[in-house]
Amino acid sequence: MPEAIHAFVTRRRGGIRADWTDWVTYGYLLLGVVVMLAPVLWVALSSFKSETNLTEFPPTLWPEAIESVKVEGFARELPLFRVTRDDGTVATMAQVRRVGIEATLVDPANPGAGRIVVPIERTEAIRKFHLGTENYARLLGSTGGRIWSSIYNTFFITIVATLITLVMNAMAAFALSKYKFRGSEVALLAILATLMVPATIVLVPIYLIVSELGLVNNLWGVILPVISTPTGVFLLRQYMLTIPDELLEAARMDHASEWRIFWRIVLPLATPALTVVAIFSIMSRWNDFLLPLVVLTKPEVYTLQIALAGYTDENGIQYGMLLAMTTLTALPLALVFIFLQRYITTGIASTGIK
Amino acid sequence: MGLDAERVLRTIAALPARAVEPLMAGLQRLLGVQRLPWVFLLPNLTIIVLFALLPVLINVMYSVTGSDNLYPGERHFVGLANYATLLECGSYLDPSSCSRDLFWRAVGNALVFVPTQVVAMIGIALATAIALNRRIRARGFFRGIFFFPVMLSPVVVAMTWVWLLQRDGALNGILGAFGVEPVGWLADPSRAFKWSVFVTVWAHMGFYMVILLAGLQSIPADLYEAARMDRASPWRVFTRITLPLLKPVLLVVFVLATIRAVQTFDEIYVLTGGGPGTATKMIVHYIYDTGFAVMPRNYGLAAAASLMLGLVLFVFTALQMRLSRGARDA
Numbered sequence: 001m002p003e004a005i006h007a008f009v010t011r012r013r014g015g016i017r018a019d020w021t022d023w024v025t026y027g028y029l030l031l032g033v034v035v036m037l038a039p040v041l042w043v044a045l046s047s048f049k050s051e052t053n054l055t056e057f058p059p060t061l062w063p064e065a066i067e068s069v070k071v072e073g074f075a076r077e078l079p080l081f082r083v084t085r086d087d088g089t090v091a092t093m094a095q096v097r098r099v100g101i102e103a104t105l106v107d108p109a110n111p112g113a114g115r116i117v118v119p120i121e122r123t124e125a126i127r128k129f130h131l132g133t134e135n136y137a138r139l140l141g142s143t144g145g146r147i148w149s150s151i152y153n154t155f156f157i158t159i160v161a162t163l164i165t166l167v168m169n170a171m172a173a174f175a176l177s178k179y180k181f182r183g184s185e186v187a188l189l190a191i192l193a194t195l196m197v198p199a200t201i202v203l204v205p206i207y208l209i210v211s212e213l214g215l216v217n218n219l220w221g222v223i224l225p226v227i228s229t230p231t232g233v234f235l236l237r238q239y240m241l242t243i244p245d246e247l248l249e250a251a252r253m254d255h256a257s258e259w260r261i262f263w264r265i266v267l268p269l270a271t272p273a274l275t276v277v278a279i280f281s282i283m284s285r286w287n288d289f290l291l292p293l294v295v296l297t298k299p300e301v302y303t304l305q306i307a308l309a310g311y312t313d314e315n316g317i318q319y320g321m322l323l324a325m326t327t328l329t330a331l332p333l334a335l336v337f338i339f340l341q342r343y344i345t346t347g348i349a350s351t352g353i354k
Numbered sequence: 355m356g357l358d359a360e361r362v363l364r365t366i367a368a369l370p371a372r373a374v375e376p377l378m379a380g381l382q383r384l385l386g387v388q389r390l391p392w393v394f395l396l397p398n399l400t401i402i403v404l405f406a407l408l409p410v411l412i413n414v415m416y417s418v419t420g421s422d423n424l425y426p427g428e429r430h431f432v433g434l435a436n437y438a439t440l441l442e443c444g445s446y447l448d449p450s451s452c453s454r455d456l457f458w459r460a461v462g463n464a465l466v467f468v469p470t471q472v473v474a475m476i477g478i479a480l481a482t483a484i485a486l487n488r489r490i491r492a493r494g495f496f497r498g499i500f501f502f503p504v505m506l507s508p509v510v511v512a513m514t515w516v517w518l519l520q521r522d523g524a525l526n527g528i529l530g531a532f533g534v535e536p537v538g539w540l541a542d543p544s545r546a547f548k549w550s551v552f553v554t555v556w557a558h559m560g561f562y563m564v565i566l567l568a569g570l571q572s573i574p575a576d577l578y579e580a581a582r583m584d585r586a587s588p589w590r591v592f593t594r595i596t597l598p599l600l601k602p603v604l605l606v607v608f609v610l611a612t613i614r615a616v617q618t619f620d621e622i623y624v625l626t627g628g629g630p631g632t633a634t635k636m637i638v639h640y641i642y643d644t645g646f647a648v649m650p651r652n653y654g655l656a657a658a659a660s661l662m663l664g665l666v667l668f669v670f671t672a673l674q675m676r677l678s679r680g681a682r683d684a
Contacts, residue, residue: 058527168397175394194406201664205409228401259378287507289620326513349568
């Protein structure tokens with residue numbers, strides 16, 4: 001069996017046997033897997049730990065809870081401990097209370113037998129694997145619907161901005177690829193030139209314009225400034241150039257309006273390019289940070305990212321909820337990625353954009 | 355049922371088009387087909403004028419006017435005073451002698467951060483791309499693993515590492531198992547800076563890896579075949595075949611990474627808040643502080659700093675466009 005595994009691992013495509021460079025390669029890749037994956041898995045795993053479990057150091061690998069038991073005569077469940085008694089025997093007992101360094105315990109099977117008091121060094125909690133969902137429950141419940149408004153805001157911005165981006169950029173791309181008219185090159189250049197003006201350097205004026213439009217603390221205030229993406233126009237234009245003009249001519253013969261040609265012929269044919277633009281738009285809008293940070297200053301209009309970044313300031317450090325929120329914020333894009341990896345990586349490789 | 359849902363969706367999708375169609379057909383009759391492209395371009399151009407062109411002009415205006423008033427009419431002309439204030443320095447080697455010492459500390463940080471981060475990131479991205487370009491098993495899986503942090507938001511990335519690096523965190527836990535005392539990884543200026551570099555590399559490396567991998571895959575396989583026939587060492591293959599043929603892509607990637615690195619803000623803002631002290635404060639962070647976070651807001655200084663940063667970016671972007679044209683033609 002080991003030989004079979006060895007043969008399987010060392011056999012390469014084309015039946016060439018592995019040499020030392022392959023071992024180095026696999027070693028490097030496996031190290032990479034640990035470094036890239038472990039932090040995120042750790043956060044996800046930690047989000048299922050109880051608040052007491054989270055404050056332990058060194059941290060436990062798996063989410064754990066102290067096993068507890070219902071004991072007659074006590075309203076709440078009591079935690080179970082393994083106790084070394086005065087005579088050296090070890091027994092499993094329920095802890096009634098702990099005062100300073102002394103713990104009071106009772107035999108859960110026979111609570112009437114009396115309580116014993118031992119120093120806490122001689123007690124050891126009995127732990128079990130426990131996937132606690134209380135962080136999520138508290139996050140989604142008790143914060144007064146705050147998180148739900150952030151979730152709604154983020155989805156609204158992502159979906160609306162992406163739809164507008166698609167239609168608007170496709171319209172521009174259509175004009176720039178299917179018509180010959182004076183000024184088309186100037187228009188294309190003007191659109192591409194905005195690559196030189198990232199939001200980071202026009203933050204103040206964009207804020208001014210957004211506030212002049214009355215859109216501070218309004219979701220449209222972070223949608224409008226970003227819906228025209230030069231790379232999106234460029235990508236769509238390059239794609240539309242490959243759509244044969246004869247198709248358009250035939251439609252014109254049938255007296256289709258130009259808009260109809262755009263909407264019914266060119267747009268459906270440009271689906272592959274539209275998909276790539278849509279994925280990148282969803283990614284960017286979901287992750288946007290600086291502009292929302294400046295424009296959205298009231299908790300009601302926070303996006304998930306802003307709420308997450310400001311979480312510690314507002315609530316002190318409640319790691320449980322913070323971790324649950326981090327996991328929830330990352331989840332939708334993680335799903336997008338799992339299903340659309342190929343589109344995303346080839347999109348980046350062919351355009352160099354994000 | 356399935357058909358119905360599809361029909362409903364299709365009708366919904368067609369609604370805006372149906373509303374727009376009469377309008378566009380009317381415009382077509384009114385303006386003629388020759389002028390119609392401008393109608394198609396109008397939404398895009400409006401947004402570009404409003405949120406790219408106008409902002410640049412306003413930025414210039416802000417940078418030469420004073421007062422903390424946002425509205426242009428209520429600001430007074432101060433000439434180049436904002437630039438002078440930013441650039442005023444007793445000695446450029448000592449930020450504390452400058453009138454805006456925070457700006458110079460940010461510039462100083464960027465001067466170390468950008469080259470370190472870019473070189474480390476491209477180096478690792480290249481190594482990973484080369485590893486993935488070999489005949490290995492589960493290539494798609496490995497590529498996905500190295501790439502996925504690109505999909506994570508900067509805030510999520512930063513929160514993840516805050517959680518790992520805190521005093522009671524996993525890293526100290528693991529080191530503790532080897533008898534190392536807990537370390538405040540983000541509490542010490544020099545460590546916080548190194549971790550800022552590491553975390554940004556971790557988050558963005560996959561993006562460049564994918565571009566480099568595509569570049570590697572476009573190198574003809576028979577070149578490597580020939581090298582193997584000649585029994586060339588792996589190092590020789592790398593320096594004589596891979597590097598020269600990858601050079602155009604590598605250059606583009608370098609400039610692209612530099613443009614991004616100069617603008618680094620989100621991750622570090624959440625990871626360290628620019629601290630401890632000013633150890634990890636970057637230029638965009640300074641602009642954000644000056645223009646928004648710190649009262650009174652000094653829009654003039656923020657705009658002047660933005661334009662100086664913009665100038666740097668302009669040079670790099672122009673370079674990138676030139677290079678990527680070269681890379682495409684090559």
